[in-house]
Amino acid sequence: MHIQFKAAGLSAALLLATVWPALAEKISLKDVTGRDVEVEVPVKHVILGEGRQIYFLAALDKTNPFEHVVGWRDDLPKADPETYRAYLAKYPDIAKLPTFGGMKDGTFDIEQAVTLKPDVILMNVDAKTATEEAGYIEKLAKVGIPLVYVDFREKPMENTEPSMRVMGKLMGKEDVAEDFIKFRADSIKRVTDVLEKEKPKRPVVFVERAGGYSDDCCMSFGNENFGKMVEIAGGINMAKDIIPGTFGTVNPEQVIASNPDQIIITGGKWDAYVPGGKWVGVGYGADLKEARRKLEDLTKRPAFTGVKAVEDGNVHAIWHQFYNNPYQFVAIQEIAKWLHPDLFKDLDPEATFKELHARFLPLDYKPGYFVSLKGE
Amino acid sequence: MAGTALTADIAGRERYRALAFRRIVILVLLTAALCVSVAADMALGPANYEIRQVLLALFNPEVAGNQLRVVIWDIRMPIALMAVTVGAALSVAGAQMQTILSNPLASPFTLGISAAASFGAALALVTGVAVFPAAVQYMVPINAFLMAMLASLFIYFASTMRGVSVETIVLLGIALVFSFNAALSLLEYLASEQALAAVVFWTMGSLTKATWAKVYVTAAVLVVTVPLFMRDAWALTALRLGDDKAASMGVNVRRLRLQTMLTVSLLAAIPVSFVGTIGFIGLVGPHIARMVVGEDQRFFLPGSVICGALLLSATSVVSKMLIPGAILPIGVITAVVSVPFFFALIFSNRRRSW
Numbered sequence A: 001m002h003i004q005f006k007a008a009g010l011s012a013a014l015l016l017a018t019v020w021p022a023l024a025e026k027i028s029l030k031d032v033t034g035r036d037v038e039v040e041v042p043v044k045h046v047i048l049g050e051g052r053q054i055y056f057l058a059a060l061d062k063t064n065p066f067e068h069v070v071g072w073r074d075d076l077p078k079a080d081p082e083t084y085r086a087y088l089a090k091y092p093d094i095a096k097l098p099t100f101g102g103m104k105d106g107t108f109d110i111e112q113a114v115t116l117k118p119d120v121i122l123m124n125v126d127a128k129t130a131t132e133e134a135g136y137i138e139k140l141a142k143v144g145i146p147l148v149y150v151d152f153r154e155k156p157m158e159n160t161e162p163s164m165r166v167m168g169k170l171m172g173k174e175d176v177a178e179d180f181i182k183f184r185a186d187s188i189k190r191v192t193d194v195l196e197k198e199k200p201k202r203p204v205v206f207v208e209r210a211g212g213y214s215d216d217c218c219m220s221f222g223n224e225n226f227g228k229m230v231e232i233a234g235g236i237n238m239a240k241d242i243i244p245g246t247f248g249t250v251n252p253e254q255v256i257a258s259n260p261d262q263i264i265i266t267g268g269k270w271d272a273y274v275p276g277g278k279w280v281g282v283g284y285g286a287d288l289k290e291a292r293r294k295l296e297d298l299t300k301r302p303a304f305t306g307v308k309a310v311e312d313g314n315v316h317a318i319w320h321q322f323y324n325n326p327y328q329f330v331a332i333q334e335i336a337k338w339l340h341p342d343l344f345k346d347l348d349p350e351a352t353f354k355e356l357h358a359r360f361l362p363l364d365y366k367p368g369y370f371v372s373l374k375g376e
Numbered sequence B: 001m002a003g004t005a006l007t008a009d010i011a012g013r014e015r016y017r018a019l020a021f022r023r024i025v026i027l028v029l030l031t032a033a034l035c036v037s038v039a040a041d042m043a044l045g046p047a048n049y050e051i052r053q054v055l056l057a058l059f060n061p062e063v064a065g066n067q068l069r070v071v072i073w074d075i076r077m078p079i080a081l082m083a084v085t086v087g088a089a090l091s092v093a094g095a096q097m098q099t100i101l102s103n104p105l106a107s108p109f110t111l112g113i114s115a116a117a118s119f120g121a122a123l124a125l126v127t128g129v130a131v132f133p134a135a136v137q138y139m140v141p142i143n144a145f146l147m148a149m150l151a152s153l154f155i156y157f158a159s160t161m162r163g164v165s166v167e168t169i170v171l172l173g174i175a176l177v178f179s180f181n182a183a184l185s186l187l188e189y190l191a192s193e194q195a196l197a198a199v200v201f202w203t204m205g206s207l208t209k210a211t212w213a214k215v216y217v218t219a220a221v222l223v224v225t226v227p228l229f230m231r232d233a234w235a236l237t238a239l240r241l242g243d244d245k246a247a248s249m250g251v252n253v254r255r256l257r258l259q260t261m262l263t264v265s266l267l268a269a270i271p272v273s274f275v276g277t278i279g280f281i282g283l284v285g286p287h288i289a290r291m292v293v294g295e296d297q298r299f300f301l302p303g304s305v306i307c308g309a310l311l312l313s314a315t316s317v318v319s320k321m322l323i324p325g326a327i328l329p330i331g332v333i334t335a336v337v338s339v340p341f342f343f344a345l346i347f348s349n350r351r352r353s354w
Helices: A001-024 A053-058 A075-078 A081-091 A090-094 A110-115 A125-133 A136-142 A154-172 A176-199 A226-232 A250-256 A287-296 A322-324 A328-339 A347-358 B002-043 B051-059 B066-101 B111-125 B137-161 B166-190 B193-204 B212-231 B233-239 B243-248 B254-274 B279-293 B299-320 B332-347
Strands: A025-030 A036-041 A044-046 A067-072 A120-124 A146-150 A204-208 A218-222 A247-249 A262-267 A317-321 A370-372
Touching: A001 A090, A001 A125, A001 A146, A001 A250, A025 A154, A025 B137, A036 A146, A036 A154, A036 B111, A044 A328, A044 B066, A053 A075, A067 B332, A075 A081, A075 A204, A075 B193, A081 A090, A110 A136, A120 A154, A120 A370, A125 A136, A136 A146, A146 A154, A146 A322, A154 A176, A154 A250, A176 A347, A176 B279, A204 A226, A226 A322, A226 A328, A247 B051, A250 B066, A250 B193, A250 B243, A262 A287, A262 A322, A262 A328, A287 A370, A317 A322, A317 A328, A317 B051, A322 A328, A328 B233, B002 B051, B002 B137, B051 B066, B066 B166, B066 B212, B066 B233, B066 B279, B066 B299, B111 B137, B111 B166, B137 B166, B137 B254, B166 B193, B193 B233, B212 B254, B212 B299, B233 B243, B233 B254, B233 B299, B243 B254, B279 B299, B279 B332, B299 B332
Parallel strands: A044 A067, A044 A120, A120 A146, A204 A262, A262 A317
Antiparallel strands: A025 A036, A204 A218, A218 A247, A317 A370
């Protein structure tokens, strides 16, 4: 009797403790588009307008990032199957989460969303036009569901920090969000500070997008995305004046004409789409020996004949998914190390990635994201 | 009386000879233009080699440096020749499609052949499903080809049924276009981001996929099919007068139509499966040919071959020169190049060409 009583008291205290900080508090926050949104925080039920927003949530909640997710878009298994499988193995329940389909239109079924009774819907900036055209913000406001925009793809360099802050406020984990932001900023500073001080010669870098995915050679990036990452890491993106937008195709002959000092090819394990293809299968826990062999095969294509990067062995492969991933500061470190091996002798991107996993993420780190023909 | 008939006869013969001569001159001029375009395609490129160097690599490849040789022989030449063969094949396919269906809107695209090819390619790119399981590295072109042939065989067998008119065939084709496009959209809806980008890129068409093997195959198809059409030239010309008139001249209309349809399918399916959907050439090529050399197959057929080849070759030059160093999707540029030309012809040439 006595023990039971004590237990009841304890559980009441526990209950109070868990409920106490969660007592709904209405705050006003600015999302990345500059809208002021009123939300009761911390939120208990979240809809992810894009599945890959879990990259952020995971950094905020090391134990169970899916705890408050009541529905999400189904893009994570499509865009980044390796990460999805890793999460699925750890949290098998995510297979049962209600999903919103469709990669192209970037919007969702509002009726389904309302029935899931979320406290907030997180949308990506890319979906802004579609969301506004459909008048979703007003419709959702009528049932009292606020909509918040975040962004880690359109302008990752500018918007990752504010997005993370917004997420931290929503989840009531502002301190973790600040920790992550500091870790990310410090990691990038380790590259940019050295470059600013030493002002090394910037090598010309050709980034081949998804090399070997199809027979065509030479899809690349304009001034955004990997193109920008290369510039931050102290290189000159070969295609920056050639490709007007973010994505485009470079004439294979141009690679010979520009004679880049370094070549970086993005890759991933694309068995499901191009079985037996020539792509370089880097990624979570990849077989690097095999990846290196395939990378070497790709250098034998006509476009790379006699190019300086190939002659010097400065050909590298990097995980394709860094292109829209908040963890891309690790990629920046690795690219900087490739481009300026002397300046960044002490920099260990692998260790940065390990630390990211150990401090913030629910998943255990597995290497395999990078491979290079240089060294070994 | 007999004397005036004779002079009229002689005058008619003179006129006919003059007309034939004029048409031959036009064909020669078009061929010359094609040669110039191919030469430009070979000579121009971001590597900015001098003409002297290009000629050296062409005629004396052993002496030329490795890079120069690779650029000329492995990068520029397959693309330049692929443009010629693909343009010619699509244009001839469109020409004969228009002839046998007596429909100016007919082209390999009207009958759903290219929509089927796109669907086949997307099936490979999105789901990794090979229709024909061998040779996975050629899964995309093989899938595209098989789906295209499936569509044409369906049309073929449908048209062998009793009471199926030319109009019905066109309608069937349009139904196929919509079905395959719907299936393609569904695949795109389900696709991963990476696969979606590949599908979109594929459907825009691209000559950068060109390899020597593909050039040979496309050229071989042309070499086999064009003489077949040449053999049937008079019968095909007669067909344009109407089925009844052609039949009264001893043409087996039904057999000719079916035979031509099969050949055309091959001509359309092969290039589309190699370079993706390059629209418009199959429609515009034959129309331009018809406007400049007329309906007589002896001139119309070579005219279509040359016009198609010229249009796509010019497109290839423009697509790489518009933004130096980049390659714009050829499907986009085809329209940019041929539409103004086409309009100019339509408005300057108002006598009925169809």
